[in-house]
Amino acid sequence: MISKLINRKILTLLKVQYSNMLEYRVEIALWAISGIIPFFMLNIWTNNNLNESINISDTLLSRYFLCAFFVRQFSVVWVVFSFEEDSLMGKVSPYLIQPLNPFFRYFAQHLAEQITRFPFALIIAFFFFIFNPESIWIPNLGILLLSIVSTFLSFLIQFLIQSIVACLCFWTEKASSIERLLFIPTLFLSGLLAPVVSFPAYVKSWIYLTPFPYLIDFPANLLSGNETNISGGLIMQILWIFILFPLFKKIWSEGTKKYTAMGS
Amino acid sequence: MNLRKYLKVYKKFLHTSLASELEYKTNILVDLITAILSLVGSIFLLSIFFQNSGYIGGWKFEQALIIQAIYTILNGITNTWFNPNLTEIVKHIREGTLDFVLLKPIDSQFFISLKKINPSGFLEIMLGFLLLFFCIRINEINLNLIFLTLSLITISCSICILYSLWFFISTTTIWFVKTWNAIEVLRSFLYIGRFPLSSFSFSLRIFFSVFIPIAFITTIPSEVFLGLSVFWKILLEIIVAIIFLINSRKFWLFALKFYSSASS
Numbered sequence: 001m002i003s004k005l006i007n008r009k010i011l012t013l014l015k016v017q018y019s020n021m022l023e024y025r026v027e028i029a030l031w032a033i034s035g036i037i038p039f040f041m042l043n044i045w046t047n048n049n050l051n052e053s054i055n056i057s058d059t060l061l062s063r064y065f066l067c068a069f070f071v072r073q074f075s076v077v078w079v080v081f082s083f084e085e086d087s088l089m090g091k092v093s094p095y096l097i098q099p100l101n102p103f104f105r106y107f108a109q110h111l112a113e114q115i116t117r118f119p120f121a122l123i124i125a126f127f128f129f130i131f132n133p134e135s136i137w138i139p140n141l142g143i144l145l146l147s148i149v150s151t152f153l154s155f156l157i158q159f160l161i162q163s164i165v166a167c168l169c170f171w172t173e174k175a176s177s178i179e180r181l182l183f184i185p186t187l188f189l190s191g192l193l194a195p196v197v198s199f200p201a202y203v204k205s206w207i208y209l210t211p212f213p214y215l216i217d218f219p220a221n222l223l224s225g226n227e228t229n230i231s232g233g234l235i236m237q238i239l240w241i242f243i244l245f246p247l248f249k250k251i252w253s254e255g256t257k258k259y260t261a262m263g264s
Numbered sequence: 265m266n267l268r269k270y271l272k273v274y275k276k277f278l279h280t281s282l283a284s285e286l287e288y289k290t291n292i293l294v295d296l297i298t299a300i301l302s303l304v305g306s307i308f309l310l311s312i313f314f315q316n317s318g319y320i321g322g323w324k325f326e327q328a329l330i331i332q333a334i335y336t337i338l339n340g341i342t343n344t345w346f347n348p349n350l351t352e353i354v355k356h357i358r359e360g361t362l363d364f365v366l367l368k369p370i371d372s373q374f375f376i377s378l379k380k381i382n383p384s385g386f387l388e389i390m391l392g393f394l395l396l397f398f399c400i401r402i403n404e405i406n407l408n409l410i411f412l413t414l415s416l417i418t419i420s421c422s423i424c425i426l427y428s429l430w431f432f433i434s435t436t437t438i439w440f441v442k443t444w445n446a447i448e449v450l451r452s453f454l455y456i457g458r459f460p461l462s463s464f465s466f467s468l469r470i471f472f473s474v475f476i477p478i479a480f481i482t483t484i485p486s487e488v489f490l491g492l493s494v495f496w497k498i499l500l501e502i503i504v505a506i507i508f509l510i511n512s513r514k515f516w517l518f519a520l521k522f523y524s525s526a527s528s
Binding site: 027035203 | 445
């Protein structure tokens with residue numbers, strides 16, 4: 001009974017958000033294009049033969065960056081910006097009355113956006129293969145499934161982190177600037193611009209304890225067939241979710257007590 | 265065009281927007297930390313590239329740092345002027361308040377591109393200058409009058425090109441209403457400006473000098489600093505900057521013909 005209810009809620013939310021997202025196809029296409037930074041980085045790497053020093057062949061590196069692009073496409077999170085706007089406009093108040101945590105709404109929004117984005121990401125990948133035909137490969141089914149799981153886990157980690165930041169909206173009006181601050185280490189340490197293997201030893205010694213390499217580097221390595229510790233990576237991802245989720249619940253319950261219904 | 269009137273109006277703009285921005289003092293601090301971290305991150309990335317290779321696209325590490333410095337200054341300028349005003353233009357068009365701007369006895373382009381200012385960008389500009397002075401010392405550049413005028417000319421041309429690019433995209437808001445994602449595309453392309461143009465492959469180099477002249481924005485001023493620049497390149501940059509400025513103006517006037525206000 002309860003599970004049926006939840007199912008219905010989730011399905012309805014997804015359907016509504018998907019049709020909503022379909023209206024903004026052009027925007028989502030543009031957004032997909034804005035994620036092509038990994039390809040520029042790949043260009044620097046291969047054009048200057050920098051990959052020789054880290055023992056990754058051109059082909060494997062180009063696969064890595066393509067996978068990094070894909071993982072990034074399906075783990076982009078912007079909940080803090082939506083929540084900040086809603087909370088400044090006073091839209092959070094009606095959501096709070098509903099018997100459903102408003103973050104489910106945002107969650108469905110993100111999933112729907114990912115579905116809309118999928119064809120565009122495929123088109124970009126298609127062009128990538130036209131320019132780099134030697135990097136075409138077909139990962140086996142098991143690896144593909146595992147990397148989808150780990151990409152989803154990476155998305156969950158980022159969603160939780162951003163939701164925690166979003167909850168700071170209850171205390172300060174501009175939580176998005178904190179998110180912009182957090183985005184910097186995510187950008188440089190997650191492996192979007194350079195694979196974590198290439199990092200100097202003094203960074204590698206501690207980076208695997210932080211959530212960053214599991215956001216893009218780990219799923220991308222998994223999917224592209226580069227060397228990686230599969231079980232270790234998945235365990236760390238799940239561990240981070242277990243750390244972040246209670247934190248989010250705590251800050252949410254504290255925050256809703258502080259809520260002052262701005263703008264209404 | 266009455267210059268004195270415009271100066272007086274601009275003083276008022278400065279006063280009002282500074283007053284409103286200084287309300288969020290902690291925000292400015294967070295933005296400063298973000299700017300510092302982002303600079304540290306890009307130097308870190310650069311150091312990965314130079315880990316096992318002395319030259320990238322013919323640039324030494326110390327020389328490539330100049331590009332970072334100029335990028336940081338230009339990014340600071342973007343964050344101080346272009347970005348906050350663009351946000352305003354989108355709002356004006358969505359809510360139809362552009363009507364009020366157009367009715368004012370003042371040039372509309374002047375009004376909407378200079379109305380707002382975000383003081384936290386100043387800190388980034390200063391940060392960029394600090395790095396630039398440091399680079400001048402480690403590269404043993406001797407300052408003389410010709411060099412100073414040339415670098416001043418090229419940097420102001422870069423600012424003009426950058427402004428035109430931003431303004432072009434903001435102008436398209438009149439047709440598309442929501443242009444956030446187009447901005448993200450521009451931002452991700454601008455990211456290329458952090459690296460010397462010669463480190464990219466030939467096709468990308470052509471793309472970034474012909475279609476989106478990002479190459480001109482940071483590489484040419486840096487070449488001037490190093491005394492590597494050829495006269496025709498500087499001349500070309502001046503011409504490109506003038507073409508861009510004139511066209512951004514024309515495009516704005518053209519777009520205004522299609523403006524049909526909102527919900528009225």
